Amino acid sequence: MNSIISVYRFYLDGFKNMKIGKALWKIIAFKLLVIFLFLNYFIHDRSINTEYRTQQQKADFVYNNLIGER
Amino acid sequence: MEEHLVDWSRAQFALTAIYHFLFVPLTLGLGFIVAIMETIYVRTGSEEWKKITKFWMTLFAINFAIGVATGLIMEFEFGTNWANYSWFVGDIFGAPLAVEGILAFFMESTFFAVMFFGWNKVGKRFHLVSTWLVAVGSNLSALWILVANGWMQYPVGMTFNPDTVRNEMTNFWEVLFSPVAISKFLHTIGSGYMVSALFVTGISAWYLLRNRDVLFAKRSMIVGATFGFVASLFLTLSGDESAHQVALKQPVKLAAMEGLYEGRESAGIVAVGILNGDKNLTNDLEPYHFEIEIPYALSLLGYHDANAYVPGLRDLVYGNEERGIISTAEKMRRGRIAVNALEAYKEAKKGGDILKAAEAKKLLDENMKYFGYGHIKAAEDVVPPIALTFYTFHIMVTLGGWFLLLFALLLFYVTKRDISAYPLLLRSALWSIPLGYIAAEAGWIVAEVGRQPWAIQDLMPVGIAATKIATTNVQISFWLFAILFTLLLIAEIRIMTKQIKIGPEGGH
Structure with a gap:
């Protein structure tokens, strides 16, 4: 338990004492927000995994593309 | 597509x-x-x-x-x-x-x-x-x-x-x-x-x-x-x-890196050069407007042999029997065999024809290394x-x-x-x-x-x-x-x- 607390304090102190790091965390948060939320739900909302449920359906989809594009 | x-x-x-x-x-x-x-x-x-x-x-x-x-x-x-x-x-x-x-x-x-x-x-x-x-x-x-x-x-x-x-x-x-x-x-x-x-x-x-x-x-x-x-x-x-x-x-990439249209032995590297934009695979224009070449360097770099033959784009696209380089057209033919074999395999499996499926699979395996060429429309497209x-x-x-x-x-x-x-x-x-x-x-x-x-x-x-x-x-x-x-x-x-x-x- 003590070691968990000391690891927690290690990180807490580290984050508290950061000077430049705070700006960097804001950038990281903004970036992840754009990547995961906006792009995932609004732009990249369709993929082979969302369109087809089973492995066989996915295989058939790719197979048809391979055969159809000769 | x-x-x-x-x-x-x-x-x-x-x-x-x-x-x-x-x-x-x-x-x-x-x-x-x-x-x-x-x-x-x-x-x-x-x-x-x-x-x-x-x-x-x-x-x-x-x-x-x-x-x-x-x-x-x-x-x-x-x-x-x-x-x-x-x-x-x-x-x-x-x-x-x-x-x-x-x-x-x-x-x-x-x-x-x-x-x-x-x-x-x-x-x-x-x-x-x-x-x-x-x-x-x-x-x-x-x-x-x-x-x-x-x-x-x-x-x-x-x-x-x-x-x-x-x-x-x-x-x-x-x-x-x-x-x-x-x-x-x-x-x-x-x-x-x-x-x-x-x-x-x-x-x-x-x-x-x-x-x-x-x-x-x-x-x-x-x-x-x-x-x-x-x-x-x-x-x-x-x-x-x-x-x-x-x-x-x-080898096509290497030929493109050097703008090498014609293959040759003891090929040099162009140290400094300007490509001729009008040059293509089928015309006989000079490939460069200007070039300074380091002799033997491309053969040496590519094959660690100063006299090695470096195939050019024309060899790689149209083939060179003397050098044992097969043409892209031939690869496309084999690629189409592979793609057709895949289709035949699938159809045979769907119809429960095990023998036909095995034959198609054999044909597919034999030609699989050219599978992608089955989708190439023209030989020159591989450049x-x-x-x-x-x-x-x-x-x-x-x-x-x-x-x-x-x-x-x-x-x-x-x-x-x-x-x-x-x-x-x-x-x-x-x-x-x-x-x-x-x-x-x-x-x-x-x-x-x-x-x-x-x-x-x-x-x-x-x-x-x-x-x-x-x-x-x-x-x-x-x-x-x-x-x-x-x-x-x-x-x-x-x-x-x-x-x-x-x-x-x-x-x-």
Whole structure:
């Protein structure tokens, strides 16, 4: 338990004492927000995994593309 | 597949890859430079070296934080824009990327925290080990990415399963130790080391030009120039091996890199040249408006034999019986046999005809290495954009030569003379920082544009790899990525510049 607390304090102190790091965390948060939320739900909302449920359906989809594009 | 859509998907991937690789090189090399500086600090106990270490570590952290997760966008794109490709490569691409993810997350992130927060909280040696592990971890991450990329350039260690329409890994070690993957890894990390060394020497030069923090700058310059000089020698060797592998595995790329239309023995390298834009495979125009050639160098570079025959684009497209080079038309014929055999296999399986399915499978296996050619429309389509491949290759090599010279000069003047008295050399070091990035990106353009039209060499052209999605979606996300990455780049430059202006006394 003590070691968990000391690891927690290690990180807490580290984050508290950061000077430049705070700006960097804001950038990281903004970036992840754009990547995961906006792009995932609004732009990249369709993929082979969302369109087809089973492995066989996915295989058939790719197979048809391979055969159809000769 | 609609060409417009394929081009937009291609452009989007190129954009994200190019931007991503603006952040990666510094992570690869600066980690080691910082670890070397900290090792000197631990061995000498000098507070000046601690200050030097902490300053460069802060810049490393800025680059790491801004660059982290930019590669994730490419993984998104595999699923959305390149669904056929993602499925077709199966676990071969997934396994190295999964290892990369685990390594990057656990190893780098854990020890990164110790490295950044752990000053005065953990022992000196534990801190030093953490710094080294961050450097090693980031390079190991790169290994797995480049193994995956190497497989796309030279697919080995797998068999194609027509039931699942996927390639299945049969030999992990063959994938990992593929000569293309290893030479690609070594050359790429070498370019990262060179960019990092240019970064350190360039910024040190900036301080010296302003007569600020002179001891700090000179010491940093010594480490940076030594590291850069060794990295440049390493890059020369790994570049030689890389070109040798290209000659053996992707001869069309090598011919495009040199604008070589006609194959010849004892082929020279064009050291400086301007391509003739009107030249094509079928006319007899001169390939260059002007060129200065180094005799024998291409044969030597490609085949390690000064008299070796280097096939030209015409040999590779139209075939050369005398040299045993089969034509692209023949490969296309065999590729179509493979694609038709896949269809016949599927139909036979559906109809329950085991014998016919076995025959089709045999035919497919025999011709599988040409499978991608079954989707090529014209033989000339296997030639990549020659001008882009040629010029980026020559930019990369020329800059590589300049960096070797620069590091040698910097090392000499910083150790044997008062380097502050040579402002031209210092300015050259400062202005070489962007040149390092240009060389590194040019290298990637040679590697990726030079292998067009293939997403997977000989097995899947880019047009087949792409997903049929709305072009508008790709266009919108292209511009969004462009804006996002440009903002990140501006942020990186601004934060870095601010920190550099504050100087080594600023802390982090």
